[in-house]
Amino acid sequence: MTTSTRGSTRPTAPDAVLVLEDGRTFRGRAYGAVGETFGEAVFSTGMTGYQETLTDPSYHRQVVVMTAPHVGNTGVNDEDPESKRIWVSGYVVRDPARTPSNWRSRRSLDDELAAQGVVGISGVDTRALTRHLRERGAMRVGIFSGEAVADDATLLDRVRRAPEMTGADLSAEVATEEAYVVPAVGTKRLTVAALDLGIKGMTPRRMAERGIEVHVLPATATLDEVYACGPDGVFLSNGPGDPATADLTVVKGVLERGTPLFGICFGNQLLGRALGFGTYKLKYGHRGINQPVQDRTTGKVEVTAHNHGFAVDAPLDRVSDTPYGRAEVSHVCLNDDVVEGLRLLDRPVFSVQYHPEAAAGPHDAAYLFDRFAELMEAQRA
Numbered sequence: 001m002t003t004s005t006r007g008s009t010r011p012t013a014p015d016a017v018l019v020l021e022d023g024r025t026f027r028g029r030a031y032g033a034v035g036e037t038f039g040e041a042v043f044s045t046g047m048t049g050y051q052e053t054l055t056d057p058s059y060h061r062q063v064v065v066m067t068a069p070h071v072g073n074t075g076v077n078d079e080d081p082e083s084k085r086i087w088v089s090g091y092v093v094r095d096p097a098r099t100p101s102n103w104r105s106r107r108s109l110d111d112e113l114a115a116q117g118v119v120g121i122s123g124v125d126t127r128a129l130t131r132h133l134r135e136r137g138a139m140r141v142g143i144f145s146g147e148a149v150a151d152d153a154t155l156l157d158r159v160r161r162a163p164e165m166t167g168a169d170l171s172a173e174v175a176t177e178e179a180y181v182v183p184a185v186g187t188k189r190l191t192v193a194a195l196d197l198g199i200k201g202m203t204p205r206r207m208a209e210r211g212i213e214v215h216v217l218p219a220t221a222t223l224d225e226v227y228a229c230g231p232d233g234v235f236l237s238n239g240p241g242d243p244a245t246a247d248l249t250v251v252k253g254v255l256e257r258g259t260p261l262f263g264i265c266f267g268n269q270l271l272g273r274a275l276g277f278g279t280y281k282l283k284y285g286h287r288g289i290n291q292p293v294q295d296r297t298t299g300k301v302e303v304t305a306h307n308h309g310f311a312v313d314a315p316l317d318r319v320s321d322t323p324y325g326r327a328e329v330s331h332v333c334l335n336d337d338v339v340e341g342l343r344l345l346d347r348p349v350f351s352v353q354y355h356p357e358a359a360a361g362p363h364d365a366a367y368l369f370d371r372f373a374e375l376m377e378a379q380r381a
């Protein structure tokens, strides 16, 4: 490990080009690894927390455009990653830090991206690119640098042959292969079985801090495997891909048994589908750490972290009858009225579309982990 925090944004980095599937191109310099990459172009409005974004498994197969103009200022540390590696398939920034500076910094972001083989591009007018994605919607993209650069028509053809996000089944590609346990901090109060569909590291930690022992299970775990640890509750994690592709057998099995259930993001979408609601692709999604959400059970507004491109299609104005009892939309995004949470009225089951684990992000929604613990304790009593 190098302890140098000097910047290494190479003044001589090769030319790079970003090609969107609708034919628009942006030119810049290679940032991180030199080569080529493909994915879905999405933008994140977070001004801090780039390490948490890069290592969130939900970003698998997405090329993330940062709207904050300066990226990499605090370098890369060993404490903030949300998983063992960077998952974004590409990274787009305007003006990378030349000299990262922070007491925790170990390396520059440029070096880290290169070491992990992540192709990026800098020097892009990310404002223009973001406005384009807002108007036209998230779409496929390719980044090409060094020897991968060719004429625009050839590159465009390759972008158009890359797989789409709609219909992508990706959880098993990012989830743990082996089950593991995150022990409770202090006295153990409860046990949770957490289905890893692309879980962020902070999520089991937030539960552990509340005296919960978390058994993290592979995405492919069966219902018997979920119940093998004798859980007080079941957790459905965030994750990449299209929720319409997910197998709902375990979720439905948990709902039938009436076990307390909490889901985040992909987990909210799976719960929604198990209840009989549809999911659909948003035009350009919500990504960032400054999204206003209202908790309709208390009326309170919270500022929250988001990363979702799909959403649940459930009525905002009435209670719905589902195979598992009455359900309602518990949280809503104040920017666009997108469903941000669901809850059952007759069973200890709820979920949110955003990220109460707050890594990185505001901590307004931490109460949801307390709510989960209270539901499990009430069920036990």
Ligand SMILES: NC(=O)CC[C@H](N)C(=O)O
Pocket (backbone or CB within 6 Å): 058, 237, 238, 239, 240, 241, 242, 243, 264, 265, 266, 267, 307, 308, 309, 310, 311
């Ligand atoms: N963070 C997540 O869990 C994302 C869920 C899903 N892949 C989406 O884009 O909506």
